Amino acid sequence: MMNEVPISWFLTLSAVLFALGVAGFLFRRNIITVFMSIELMLNAVNLSFITFSYQLNQVNGHLFAFFVMVVAAAEAAVGLAIILTVFKNRGTLNIDDVNSMKN
Amino acid sequence: MQLWLIPLLPLAGFLINGIFGRRFSKGLVNAVAIGSVLLSFAWVLKTIFSIDLNATHAEHYFTWIQSGALNVGCDFAVDRLTVVMLLVVTGVGALIHIYAIGYMAHEGGYYRFFCYMNLFMFFMLVLVLASNYVLLFVGWEGVGLCSYLLIGFYFDKKFATDAGNKAFIVNRIGDFGFSLAIFSIFRHFGTFDFGTVFAQAPQASTGVLTTIGLLLLVGACGKSAQLPLYVWLPDAMAGPTPVSALIHAATMVTAGVYMTARSWPIYTHAPDAMNAIAVIGVLTAFFAATIGLAQNDIKKVFAYSTVSQLGYMFVGVGCGVFSAGIWHLVTHAFFKALLFLGAGSVIHALSGEQDLRQMGGLRHKIPWTFWTMMCAAVAIAGVPPFAGFFSKDAILLGAYEHAPWMYWLGTLTAGLTAFYVFRAMFLTFFGGYRGHEHPHESSPVMLVPLAVLALLSLAGGALFKVPDFLASVFPVMQEHGNPTLMYISVAAGLAGIFLAWLMYVARPAMADSVATGLHGLYTWVLNKYYVDEIYDAAVVRPVINGSRVVLWKGVDAGLIDGAANGVGSRARDIGSVLRLMQSGSIRSYATWVLFGSVLVIVAMAAQWFGEAVLR
Numbered sequence: 001m002m003n004e005v006p007i008s009w010f011l012t013l014s015a016v017l018f019a020l021g022v023a024g025f026l027f028r029r030n031i032i033t034v035f036m037s038i039e040l041m042l043n044a045v046n047l048s049f050i051t052f053s054y055q056l057n058q059v060n061g062h063l064f065a066f067f068v069m070v071v072a073a074a075e076a077a078v079g080l081a082i083i084l085t086v087f088k089n090r091g092t093l094n095i096d097d098v099n100s101m102k103n
Numbered sequence: 104m105q106l107w108l109i110p111l112l113p114l115a116g117f118l119i120n121g122i123f124g125r126r127f128s129k130g131l132v133n134a135v136a137i138g139s140v141l142l143s144f145a146w147v148l149k150t151i152f153s154i155d156l157n158a159t160h161a162e163h164y165f166t167w168i169q170s171g172a173l174n175v176g177c178d179f180a181v182d183r184l185t186v187v188m189l190l191v192v193t194g195v196g197a198l199i200h201i202y203a204i205g206y207m208a209h210e211g212g213y214y215r216f217f218c219y220m221n222l223f224m225f226f227m228l229v230l231v232l233a234s235n236y237v238l239l240f241v242g243w244e245g246v247g248l249c250s251y252l253l254i255g256f257y258f259d260k261k262f263a264t265d266a267g268n269k270a271f272i273v274n275r276i277g278d279f280g281f282s283l284a285i286f287s288i289f290r291h292f293g294t295f296d297f298g299t300v301f302a303q304a305p306q307a308s309t310g311v312l313t314t315i316g317l318l319l320l321v322g323a324c325g326k327s328a329q330l331p332l333y334v335w336l337p338d339a340m341a342g343p344t345p346v347s348a349l350i351h352a353a354t355m356v357t358a359g360v361y362m363t364a365r366s367w368p369i370y371t372h373a374p375d376a377m378n379a380i381a382v383i384g385v386l387t388a389f390f391a392a393t394i395g396l397a398q399n400d401i402k403k404v405f406a407y408s409t410v411s412q413l414g415y416m417f418v419g420v421g422c423g424v425f426s427a428g429i430w431h432l433v434t435h436a437f438f439k440a441l442l443f444l445g446a447g448s449v450i451h452a453l454s455g456e457q458d459l460r461q462m463g464g465l466r467h468k469i470p471w472t473f474w475t476m477m478c479a480a481v482a483i484a485g486v487p488p489f490a491g492f493f494s495k496d497a498i499l500l501g502a503y504e505h506a507p508w509m510y511w512l513g514t515l516t517a518g519l520t521a522f523y524v525f526r527a528m529f530l531t532f533f534g535g536y537r538g539h540e541h542p543h544e545s546s547p548v549m550l551v552p553l554a555v556l557a558l559l560s561l562a563g564g565a566l567f568k569v570p571d572f573l574a575s576v577f578p579v580m581q582e583h584g585n586p587t588l589m590y591i592s593v594a595a596g597l598a599g600i601f602l603a604w605l606m607y608v609a610r611p612a613m614a615d616s617v618a619t620g621l622h623g624l625y626t627w628v629l630n631k632y633y634v635d636e637i638y639d640a641a642v643v644r645p646v647i648n649g650s651r652v653v654l655w656k657g658v659d660a661g662l663i664d665g666a667a668n669g670v671g672s673r674a675r676d677i678g679s680v681l682r683l684m685q686s687g688s689i690r691s692y693a694t695w696v697l698f699g700s701v702l703v704i705v706a707m708a709a710q711w712f713g714e715a716v717l718r
Contacts, residue, residue, distance in 0.1 A: 025693055025697075095688075095689045096689075096690065098689060099686075099689075100687065101685070102685075102686060102688070
């Protein structure tokens with residue numbers, strides 16, 4: 001079953017996923033891609049929680065992962081609503097063009 | 104005994120006339136103003152006859168300042184010295200108020216004039232009745248304020264407002280010394296109350312008492328126009344003549360003499376300070392008399408005469424004959440007020456002319472004024488048996504006991520006094536009329552006070568033996584009554600009168616030839632030894648320039664405004680740098696979020712690591 005896949009691999013995977021999420025969040029131009037990167041970061045953290053809760057044989061990590069998923073869902077709903085409004089008003093999904101707060 | 108009524112009646116007059124006077128008729132303003140002073144005088148008389156004059160009658164009204172060890176109450180006290188001062192202030196004050204009805208009848212600001220006069224009476228009475236130094240200082244400052252208001256009464260004339268400023272500012276210098284004296288008194292005696300301070304004075308060290316005495320002298324020099332702070336008094340003649348008579352002859356300028364006499368327990372234990380008083384007094388008397396010789400404005404002659412006579416009072420106080428100094432204060436109030444009021448009558452008769460060179464031969468045209476002023480002139484010249492002779496003689500005898508050179512200088516000054524007063528009299532009333540006006544005699548409301556003061560000038564010395572009355576207040580002065588000294592001083596006075604008669608009546612050309620002969624000296628004296636110009640160059644200009652250039656432009660505009668504006672500029676500069684963070688681009692915000700969170704994680708890790716190492 002769950003034998004001898006070392007815990008460190010899971011944590012490394014979580015870290016790599018998180019780093020990919022950060023990179024996508026910083027460097028992508030499309031707003032929807034940025035949102036997907038945010039979801040990726042949240043899921044990486046979920047993986048990390050589950051790993052530790054398995055290691056420590058506790059249920060806390062699982063519970064917290066549920067919370068994170070609920071929050072991610074709500075945030076995705078609200079965020080997509082904002083994106084739709086921005087697209088309706090600006091006609092573009094390029095975040096560099098949403099800069100009317102400059103100066 | 105309700106001593107508070109004495110100053111408060113004039114204060115009520117001030118308030119009523121001040122608030123409602125604009126709508127009053129002249130008669131009502133008069134009734135309020137003169138009525139309040141007359142009522143005050145009546146109450147003074149009642150007080151004198153009700154209290155026991157052999158003890159000090161004190162009344163405490165309320166505690167004014169209570170702060171730790173400092174306790175100043177509003178306390179009035181009446182003893183024999185106070186009685187003398189009260190009679191002079193309210194009596195002569197009432198006469199001058201009555202005179203002013205006639206003099207100010209055609210002037211603008213009628214009710215304002217009487218307001219200020221009543222306010223002055225209030226402050227002067229507070230000064231005289233006070234039984235501690237702080238309350239005396241309140242009256243002192245108040246009379247200075249009223250002097251400023253009244254000198255600058257014709258506020259649309261620049262020379263009048265300048266004179267008011269000069270009086271107030273020069274007085275302030277004296278007040279600075281007075282304040283230091285008051286602080287010293289508190290530091291060494293712990294109280295300001297006269298009774299307590301004077302009881303403790305004998306135990307204090309001479310150095311302390313000398314310091315206090317000299318600082319009080321600085322204050323007295325300012326208020327009583329002695330060297331070197333006399334310069335405001337001649338300029339103060341810019342005010343209306345009743346003001347010159349009341350404030351700058353009879354009452355305010357005598358406040359310094361009164362204060363010095365009141366502080367006699369301090370001075371008798373500080374001989375150096377007393378000697379300083381006498382020296383300054385005699386030098387001022389001589390100096391001012393010389394200036395008075397050459398003046399052409401009738402009021403200026405009498406102004407310098409006042410400075411000179413105040414010098415005599417200080418000689419009296421400084422040589423230990425305190426009651427003689429106070430006696431001269433009383434007689435001087437009579438004849439000097441009369442001289443000023445008479446001069447006012449002359450000016451009134453000539454519709455405003457004040458220059459002696461434009462007068463002459465007026466004794467037939469305004470006889471009442473002439474004869475009353477003559478009474479004052481013989482009194483001030485020290486002709487026996489009139490008022491000035493007794494008091495001046497008592498002072499000169501005391502001076503001889505103290506230091507003979509003061510007697511000789513004082514006698515010479517007596518001769519000069521007689522000369523310049525009679526010069527003014529002869530130039531005004533004798534000879535031919537040199538002017539262009541139509542002289543007319545003044546109304547009775549102006550002449551009756553002149554007559555009363557004339558009687559007092561003639562008989563006041565013989566009737567009111569002030570030193571006997573004050574014998575229980577001051578230490579007793581030895582009566583040496585050296586007849587020779589008396590004859591010499593009287594002879595000096597008579598010689599002065601004769602010389603004036605010679606130069607201005609018998610041989611009028613002699614005066615001009617003396618003036619041209621001694622041209623340099625004459626010009627120097629006529630221009631008051633250029634003292635005002637020297638003060639202007641040495642003191643006033645440097646202070647104004649220092650104030651303008653260093654303090655205003657340098658410190659205020661440069662440093663302080665610079666600092667305040669600089670803070671604003673720096674804030675704006677920092678803000679303009681921080682503003683660059685608000686770029687409006689979502690990606691840079693995201694970068695900042697990441698950067699911040701990395702910082703937090705690093706901090707937490709460092710802290711955890713540090714704890715792990717410690718463990």
